[in-house]
Amino acid sequence: MTVSEFVKAGGLTVYSEGEERQIESGYCGDFLSNIISRAPDSCAWLTVMNNVNVAAVATLIDCACILLCENTAPDEPFAARAKQLGLWVLGTDKNVYEAAKLVASLCGV
Amino acid sequence: MGGVCFEYDVDGENFASAGNASESVKRTLKQLGVSPASVRRVAIAMYEGEINMVIHAHGGKAAVEIFPDHIEIRLIDRGPGIADIDLAMKAGYSTATENIRSLGFGAGMGLPNMKKYSDEMTIDSAVGVGTTVYLRINF
Numbered sequence: 504m505t506v507s508e509f510v511k512a513g514g515l516t517v518y519s520e521g522e523e524r525q526i527e528s529g530y531c532g533d534f535l536s537n538i539i540s541r542a543p544d545s546c547a548w549l550t551v552m553n554n555v556n557v558a559a560v561a562t563l564i565d566c567a568c569i570l571l572c573e574n575t576a577p578d579e580p581f582a583a584r585a586k587q588l589g590l591w592v593l594g595t596d597k598n599v600y601e602a603a604k605l606v607a608s609l610c611g612v
Numbered sequence: 613m614g615g616v617c618f619e620y621d622v623d624g625e626n627f628a629s630a631g632n633a634s635e636s637v638k639r640t641l642k643q644l645g646v647s648p649a650s651v652r653r654v655a656i657a658m659y660e661g662e663i664n665m666v667i668h669a670h671g672g673k674a675a676v677e678i679f680p681d682h683i684e685i686r687l688i689d690r691g692p693g694i695a696d697i698d699l700a701m702k703a704g705y706s707t708a709t710e711n712i713r714s715l716g717f718g719a720g721m722g723l724p725n726m727k728k729y730s731d732e733m734t735i736d737s738a739v740g741v742g743t744t745v746y747l748r749i750n751f
Contacts, residue, residue: 535663536721539656540728544648552716556663559631560716563638563655580628 504610506568506591509547512609515570516594518577519585526567529606531599535560542566547606549599551575558584568593572602615679622662622687624671627715633674634658637685640678650751653729654683657747660722661687667712668692669743682731685747693739700735701727 505523509515530542531549539560542548548566550557553575561569568591571577577585577592585592595602606612618640620633638655642648658674665672669691677684694700701723708718727733732748 533716534719534721535716536660536719536725539659540721540725554715555628556630556716559635559659562631562635563652563659565652584628 506593509568509606509609510593513595513605517592518571518582518594519590519592521568521589521591524567526606526610526612528612529603529610530566531603539563547610547612549602549606551599553577553581555580555584557581558588558590561585561590562588567591570595570602570606572597572599615677615684618676618678620674620676622665622671622674622689624666624669626671627666630662630666631659633662633676637676637683641683644678646751650749654685654749657726657729657749658685658687660725661685661745661747663717664722664745665689665691667708667717672742682748682750685745685749687745687747688742689744690742693741693743694735694737695739697735697737 526547527545528543530546532538533550533552542564544565545567547568547570549570549572551573558581571594574596623629634655638651641651669689672689675686703724704720706718706720712718730747731750734746737743
């Protein structure tokens with residue numbers, strides 16, 4: 504499923520848009536060193552971390568989108584950086600576990 | 613024959629620009645046609661190094677030399693130095709403050725990740741003088 508399709512099907516908030524691409528897997532985590540060494544390419548990355556470093560890490564791991572859980576919104580530097588880099592930053596009020604179930608059921612990953 | 617050299621200033625305590633040097637190297641390697649797997653290893657190792665300099669050393673310099681079959685990265689800072697390198701290399705060991713942890717760092721995985729993703733890594737450090745980390749990653 505593409506990121507836009509996922510946004511629509513999941514009723515997600517869009518904080519920043521990027522190029523259309525497929526979600527091929529998922530990864531949950533907040534410790535950035537774990538994420539850069541373990542998150543697979545083209546994943547939906549689920550986190551509650553909302554600072555500008557998330558943008559840098561998302562670029563390094565080349566994830567399909569960032570999904571901020573539990574009503575977390577990107578802070579201003581993060582939002583600005585995400586727009587500049589063309590990263591998909593999405594939001595949901597679900598907790599990480601529920602959001603992961605959503606990724607699994609909608610994207611079939 | 614020497615490689616192509618790049619030098620970057622890593623701004624201390626500026627998390628907004630942390631990652632700029634590794635992102636720039638990543639872009640260059642992609643343009644040179646280096647395999648995505650190698651590009652990723654370089655980007656991870658270098659990003660962790662950059663972040664370390666931002667967190668612990670008030671910034672520093674990243675000197676990068678790209679060869680046809682490998683890359684050499686020297687991360688040079690004049691920070692506090694590392695008193696016990698073996699301990700610093702231990703996964704999970706961190707001296708990062710609560711504030712740094714709240715930003716998502718301080719898992720104690722920075723140096724172990726750099727080691728994991730490089731083919732050669734040496735740390736030259738003196739307390740009160742600074743640290744130089746050398747990384748070589750083969751393509």
